[in-house]
Amino acid sequence: MPLFGGYKANKLKTNLKMAVSRFTIASNKKSALMKQQIREIAKLLAEDPPKEEKARIRAEALIRDDDTVEAYEILQLSCELLSERINLITQSKECPADMLSTVATIIWASSIVDIPELIEVRKQLRYKFGAPFDEMAMRNVDGILNERVTSKLSVQPPAAYRVQTYLEKISDEHQVGWKPTVPLQAKDILQPMAAPIGKDVAEGAGSGLGAPVLPTITPVILPVPPKDTEIAYTPVLPPPVVPDKDDDDDFNIDDPPDIPYIPAAPKSQPHSGSNSNNNTEISNRGRTQSAGENSKSNDDDDDEDKTGGDDDYNDLAKRFAMLSK
Numbered sequence: 001m002p003l004f005g006g007y008k009a010n011k012l013k014t015n016l017k018m019a020v021s022r023f024t025i026a027s028n029k030k031s032a033l034m035k036q037q038i039r040e041i042a043k044l045l046a047e048d049p050p051k052e053e054k055a056r057i058r059a060e061a062l063i064r065d066d067d068t069v070e071a072y073e074i075l076q077l078s079c080e081l082l083s084e085r086i087n088l089i090t091q092s093k094e095c096p097a098d099m100l101s102t103v104a105t106i107i108w109a110s111s112i113v114d115i116p117e118l119i120e121v122r123k124q125l126r127y128k129f130g131a132p133f134d135e136m137a138m139r140n141v142d143g144i145l146n147e148r149v150t151s152k153l154s155v156q157p158p159a160a161y162r163v164q165t166y167l168e169k170i171s172d173e174h175q176v177g178w179k180p181t182v183p184l185q186a187k188d189i190l191q192p193m194a195a196p197i198g199k200d201v202a203e204g205a206g207s208g209l210g211a212p213v214l215p216t217i218t219p220v221i222l223p224v225p226p227k228d229t230e231i232a233y234t235p236v237l238p239p240p241v242v243p244d245k246d247d248d249d250d251f252n253i254d255d256p257p258d259i260p261y262i263p264a265a266p267k268s269q270p271h272s273g274s275n276s277n278n279n280t281e282i283s284n285r286g287r288t289q290s291a292g293e294n295s296k297s298n299d300d301d302d303d304e305d306k307t308g309g310d311d312d313y314n315d316l317a318k319r320f321a322m323l324s325k
Contacts, residue, residue: 042174104137
């Protein structure tokens with residue numbers, strides 16, 4: 001035991017309570033900053049074109065702060081537990097088994113989080129349980145540390161799917177209507193976010209005289225059928241032409257089309273009293289008249305033909321008599 005130091009229960013309990021208050025203040029401060037970051041990310045996604053690369057970097061920082069706040073809350077509970085069991089720690093020569101992970105996690109986190117009270121807490125625990133226990137906690141021997149705290153305070157960047165999920169939730173919350181231009185591949189889900197290539201940076205951004213940034217177009221690759229596969233040809237027929245309903249209110253697609261009737265032109269026939277000519281004329285007139293009308297017209301024509309024949313004969317007889325004189 002050092003000459004001018006050593007384990008002091010009162011000092012340990014005081015620093016534990018101060019650490020609890022410090023964790024609360026730090027968590028509230030980070031939460032307020034995260035709300036501002038969310039609004040900035042929403043503005044980046046709402047621009048035309050959206051600045052996705054910058055928004056992804058801001059989302060990664062947002063995830064890191066979110067994880068830090070989560071770890072702070074767990075460490076705050078651990079400090080409250082040690083403060084309540086300070087008498088048990090004081091009377092025990094070794095760390096109790098049910099508090100082994102809690103004490104080791106506080107010792108490990110003291111060198112990572114920005115809480116100065118945890119440094120003094122680590123000193124008091126080192127005085128109490130010895131340097132070997134402190135080294136075991138710092139090296140995480142046998143996985144003694146809290147896995148959730150170590151993962152949340154890890155320096156590794158978040159997975160790409162978490163960044164994508166945060167951006168989509170921010171877009172829905174602020175009604176931006178943003179959708180990723182490049183979909184996330186299955187192989188990249190658990191990998192860190194890809195480094196920016198500057199596709200959102202406009203040409204001549206300083207003067208504003210450059211060309212605008214064109215949207216990224218992802219080529220669509222169609223599957224190629226095997227060589228031995230026969231492709232069936234299906235002809236594409238034009239759609240049926242349906243007249244406008246306004247032109248004809250009584251139009252019904254099921255009704256047959258109306259075909260206009262055009263009567264045939266009458267043929268000129270020589271004036272003759274033969275039966276063959278009369279039969280031909282009767283046949284032509286039968287296309288437009290009924291059977292009764294045809295028979296009546298035929299009788300009239302026969303009378304006219306007979307009368308005309310008698311007149312011609314009388315004229316010829318008179319002329320012959322005059323010539324004979």
